[in-house]
Amino acid sequence: MLLGARGSGKSSTGNTILRCSAFKSDMQLNRVTQFCERAYGNINGRPVAIIDTPGLNRIGRTEREVTREILKSISLYTPGPHVFLLVMPVGNLTNDDKSMHKLIESMFGESIWKYTIIVFTHGDRLEGKTANDVIAYSDKELRSFIHKCSGGFLFFNNKDMTNYEPVTELLKKVETLVAINGRSCYTLSFYPAAERKIRKKMEKVLEMRKDQIAQKERELLIHCKTEQEVERKKQELWRMEENDARKLAENPGKQKLSIKLAKRHPDRKSSI
Numbered sequence: 001m002l003l004g005a006r007g008s009g010k011s012s013t014g015n016t017i018l019r020c021s022a023f024k025s026d027m028q029l030n031r032v033t034q035f036c037e038r039a040y041g042n043i044n045g046r047p048v049a050i051i052d053t054p055g056l057n058r059i060g061r062t063e064r065e066v067t068r069e070i071l072k073s074i075s076l077y078t079p080g081p082h083v084f085l086l087v088m089p090v091g092n093l094t095n096d097d098k099s100m101h102k103l104i105e106s107m108f109g110e111s112i113w114k115y116t117i118i119v120f121t122h123g124d125r126l127e128g129k130t131a132n133d134v135i136a137y138s139d140k141e142l143r144s145f146i147h148k149c150s151g152g153f154l155f156f157n158n159k160d161m162t163n164y165e166p167v168t169e170l171l172k173k174v175e176t177l178v179a180i181n182g183r184s185c186y187t188l189s190f191y192p193a194a195e196r197k198i199r200k201k202m203e204k205v206l207e208m209r210k211d212q213i214a215q216k217e218r219e220l221l222i223h224c225k226t227e228q229e230v231e232r233k234k235q236e237l238w239r240m241e242e243n244d245a246r247k248l249a250e251n252p253g254k255q256k257l258s259i260k261l262a263k264r265h266p267d268r269k270s271s272i
């Protein structure tokens with residue numbers, strides 16, 4: 001799963017890894033990636049699934065909306081990520097970077113760093129220096145942060161997709177990190193208690209709605225003309241259902257939640 005600030009190069013990094021334009025990437029000041037997206041491919045023959053995410057900055061959509069989008073995408077893509085790639089343009093840590101790290105930790109819990117590899121983008125700015133030299137002469141704060149991430153770091157130049165060496169190096173780092181973590185992926189038990197509670201409630205809401213969702217999926221098959229259209233509409237449907245479920249689950253007013261559910265399912269009594 002790719003994480004990082006808006007415009008840091010997450011989608012380009014996903015494309016470099018998959019050697020195709022799987023994710024939309026652009027130079028624009030507004031957020032390019034709006035929703036989490038998944039794409040499949042392989043690295044040197046080894047199958048991989050990559051989840052691209054919207055940037056974790058405040059502009060445009062509220063921080064809450066973006067974190068909700070990212071967190072709910074994980075329940076969609078079980079069993080959960082094996083590795084997080086924290087994507088950042090090469091440079092020392094800014095205050096925005098530090099507050100983003102706090103935000104990531106509050107979303108996922110502090111175990112996230114045991115599953116993280118840092119990918120520095122804009123490797124074309126190295127100007128002949130080695131990656132290790134650049135890090136050796138960087139601020140102490142950046143080096144301390146790299147220490148925190150069990151997967152270490154590497155540099156990507158997303159403007160040169162012909163050089164596949166960094167991706168091969170990434171695969172080695174991923175395999176090592178997965179081994180250190182006992183081949184486990186990032187599971188629910190690592191999340192902060194509040195997030196675990198929300199997820200359990202979300203699951204209940206979705207379970208209660210499963211018949212209606214299945215009915216809507218069947219209707220899509222009738223109305224859509226192509227397989228791609230069915231897939232796209234299905235993703236949209238699940239995005240909306242999960243968003244709704246998450247909003248309901250986050251609502252601390254137990255009574256309000258019961259009322260909303262009762263309105264949607266007049267034939268059932270909810271006890272979430």
Ligand SMILES: Nc1nc2c(ncn2[C@@H]2O[C@H](COP(=O)(O)OP(=O)(O)OP(=O)(O)O)[C@@H](O)[C@H]2O)c(=O)[nH]1
Pocket residue numbers: 004005006007008009010011012013024025026027028030031032033034053054055056121122123124156157158159
């Ligand atoms: N020179 C250079 N440009 C890069 C590199 N990686 C990404 N870019 C450029 O940076 C811009 C933003 O890249 P994206 O991949 O769209 O960034 P993002 O993090 O997905 O952005 P959001 O989806 O908006 O959060 C694009 O113009 C990319 O071409 C790199 O390694 N070198």
Ligand SMILES: [Mg+2]
Pocket residue numbers: 010011012024025032033052053054
């Ligand atoms: Mg993007």
